[in-house]
């Protein structure tokens with residue numbers, strides 16, 4: 001049960017009063033209560049696309065930040081792929097200097113409102129947090145991401161975005177392909193160094209997965225647009241509807257268009273299917289297509305958007321990651337009466353964020369663990385009417401360290417469904433490697449780079465999911481920054 005925002009704010013205000021004027025030692029800080037995140041009621045939110053988590057109040061942000069022990073070795077910073085000075089931004093937030101706090105975050109990250117919402121902090125900065133360790137639970141660590149979100153949201157709400165400082169023009173030109181978090185971070189760092197930067201994006205709207213993949217109820221698109229505006233304000237130009245490999249080949253950027261370097265951040269947008277019978281029936285979708293229709297093409301705005309959405313009462317989502325959670329929760333909001341998540345291991349092995357699984361469960365999504373689909377069954381019109389499933393048991397650990405699911409003989413059963421969403425992972429976008437001779441990839445189609453982020457082609461760098469395989473926003477950002485630093489070094493000779 002979620003406490004409402006007003007109750008949480010009042011309790012935090014009381015705590016602040018009690019803390020005022022006191023010199024706080026580590027023991028006092030450890031005794032400060034963790035601040036819960038207010039959220040929309042589950043039964044309300046499944047009928048709208050609005051954001052689920054409502055964000056801290058100023059009082060809550062200050063109290064939560066006051067829990068930080070300002071550790072000398074700052075293990076949280078080691079856990080942050082872009083190395084934000086976390087204790088420093090928390091100290092300023094605890095003192096109520098929210099703009100100072102945000103300025104510290106922005107030294108290392110262009111997308112604080114995004115990262116504050118979608119980063120898996122529980123396995124990154126919050127995992128090694130001394131507070132969580134002392135209180136024996138990662139869920140009791142300082143909620144670094146929630147405070148980050150608060151200070152970023154406040155700046156946007158007050159319309160006072162500080163313009164980034166850009167160095168004088170260097171005369172160098174860089175092309176950045178794709179506009180996801182890897183490209184955005186790379187473009188920002190390059191522009192700050194004074195180079196001319198043009199971003200080329202295949203879709204009609206920039207932002208990558210932040211726009212077309214992660215749903216509105218988890219990451220409002222207005223926030224992504226606003227953070228991208230920061231990039232434009234710096235003088236980065238963004239060309240949309242530009243498919244590199246078709247509109248123009250990558251090699252032409254340097255040989256004919258005068259770019260001095262290229263960064264490729266084309267992501268992992270290639271859907272993976274199960275390769276089971278019946279996957280070509282009407283009503284089977286890749287998570288990519290399903291989420292893109294809803295997020296980018298606004299198909300949920302029935303009657304307003306031109307993109308149709310497939311009407312289904314009972315939906316099965318195959319997979320156990322964030323993409324599966326997003327698909328299941330989207331299906332519910334698009335009108336499904338029953339949504340199953342079918343996953344062949346147990347909740348313990350699920351790669352999705354704990355918070356997202358908890359939210360999905362609160363919303364009434366039914367998890368069918370230790371089960372998988374072997375066949376999709378159609379009706380006489382070629383539309384999905386059921387799925388054949390089998391049951392699994394967990395055997396010995398496999399190469400990933402997770403226990404291997406072993407099929408239970410004779411466990412075949414039929415599950416009535418009228419849509420199936422396949423969310424078992426994405427592969428690397430193949431177009432650029434296919435159309436760029438000499439650009440080396442591994443067996444999975446991921447572009448190979450050296451320790452500087454440079455590919456097999458001189459002056460062409462790459463980073464994010466196209467290098468790592470489907471990863472995370474912050475890892476992609478870290479890669480973009482690394483490549484930008486290498487490009488700067490290259491220009492300096």
Ligand SMILES: Cc1cc2nc3c(=O)[nH]c(=O)nc-3n(C[C@H](O)[C@H](O)[C@H](O)COP(=O)(O)OP(=O)(O)OC[C@H]3O[C@@H](n4cnc5c(N)ncnc54)[C@H](O)[C@@H]3O)c2cc1C
Nearest residue numbers: 178180181182202208209213244267464465471472473476
């Ligand atoms: C549904 C979903 C939910 C997720 N949830 C989370 C989460 O909660 N937390 C988290 O940390 N991570 C999450 N991720 C993963 C995260 O979004 C990615 O790791 C991250 O976006 C990768 O960034 P990127 O910049 O490498 O690529 P992307 O964000 O994929 O952006 C690549 C961009 O390149 C463009 N492009 C591709 N080919 C071309 C071309 N030839 N020419 C021009 N443009 C091109 C694409 O259109 C796209 O806009 C999620 C992913 C998905 C799909």
Ligand code: SF4
Nearest residue numbers: 068069071076129130
């Ligand atoms: S590890 Fe936790 S307590 Fe220590 S500085 Fe980082 S956020 Fe603060």
